[in-house]
Amino acid sequence: MLEIHKLGAIDIGSNAVRLLVSTVTKPEHKPTNFKKTSLVRIPIRLGADVFINGKISDENYARMLEAMQTYKHLINLHKVTKFRACATSAMRDASNGEELKNEVFQKTGIDIEIINGKDEAAIIAATDLHSLINDDSTYLYVDVGGGSTELTVFSKGKTISSKSFKIGTVRLLNNLVTETDWNEFKQWIQSRLSGFTKVNLIGSGGNINNIFKNSGKKAGKPLSYFYLSSYYQLLNSLTYEERISELQLNEDRADVIIPATKIYLTAMKYSKAKSVYVPKIGLVDGIIKSIYNENKKS
Template sequence: MKIAAIDIGSNAARLLITEVTETTGNKVEFNKLNLVRVPLRLGFDVFEKGLITDHRFNMIMQTMHAYRHLLNVYEVQHLLACATSAMRDASNSQEIIRKVQQETGIQIEVISGDFEASIIYENHIAEYLDTDHSYLYIDVGGGSTELTFFADGNLVFKKSFNIGTIRLLKNQVGDETWNNMKEFLKSNTKGFKKIAAIGTGGNINKVFSLSKKKDGKPLTLDLLRDYHKELSSVSLEDRIRLYKLREDRADVIVPALQIYVNALRWADADEIYVPKIGLADGLVQHLYDEVKKKKQLQEVRE
């Protein structure tokens, strides 16, 4: 079965095409066929002007047409397309959704921050890690940060805050919002086993890549602090040149590190695992589960 997910974030849009194979013993394998990322940077319009400008509107349409061609070529049977913080805030998001549906047949759903947090958790990474820790998922995007806490085999909370990399670049995050996140984390992670974090999103994946750590090994809070200090001390041009970063990564990586460092500090965690997954992976997992449920219901009715 070929399924796909589209994640339209505040910084980039991603299309993930996956082949799902059900093996003996009810085991399910997810084989990534293609991942396409387009830096639409919608948040730069929305968090400043409140809407998506004609230029970026056109970029979205071109991207969705391209995605539709790829979906057809790969003969994808099931698709889930979701948009997050920038489209949540854009006053003209419904107009864009209508046009995309009309021209490409792709139905975009604008999801809430809480639902976004639960989708990240659908990857179930913490279930495969040791039971000596509690785990805090931290997913940093351009417009928001999603926090999901997993302890003693249970989902304790999922919470979204309007603290994102593009909002920080645009000076749109006030002290009150930071304090809300700080107080929430401090009060809701107390009294559990030692916390390790699980980081998702393009920025933490890039930091992990820069660190040259082996897959499966965590990054320490001190290392994240060092990278934040190091990267923020050089110009954007030098970040691109010295660290071989794309321009649309070089500007957001510093505020992303600030968010990860603060979240780790406030949860009293000193390391973060980076499993190289993102919202699109969680959406694929969620879509597969939904398709399977429908199939089972149909079989019961028949």
């Protein structure tokens, strides 16, 4: 007998708010399949408020609320049986984060979980990542967001260590990442990977997905450090307008892609990784998987 469920995931990030609707099919005596039915992304950039002024502005809250109302309609139209909404760096740093979370619940029925960096890294690690990595290899998984970057070390198929850093694309755009932040980032990578001779990077996030798409590489093939470094130089050589017109980047992508690439290159440098794999998974995928795993337990 074939079981079919629709699950929903909302990621309220520092740069954008996403909704993923996934169709989960479970054929009898066969592996469960997760298919992305719908993915909607709205660039609200909550982090631009929070990281500078400490709170979410009325204007961006109004946009976020409208996005949540729209997502609730879509969840109902898709007949989603269960969904989960998680907010990350911007809302957990906002002085009015809890207040707005309660207002959203009252007006939409969506109960937002404001998760910490450790939970965020754990949810991301719960994706299908383990099916993509070799059991005899070591990987540094780097998920770059607007407000934070989550690092996870995998070796021989197991999670060794993970940590969230307040180094994100929106923070970098606003010069809010200190030398101390970078030193902690570098030292953590070096200390956790000490003794491992060969490390590959796994990159996730909208920016690295965009770079991979433009590279023309086939799915499953990695990007080299040389390619990423050359692309970084190209990005820096173009104006914001040229990145939109010549590279066909969205307006909200054309600025954050530069600091994002810097983060990936820094992680590659200090892990001594020569290539980065881009499996196109992120927090929303992890949220879907967490709902599915919770349903299995119950």
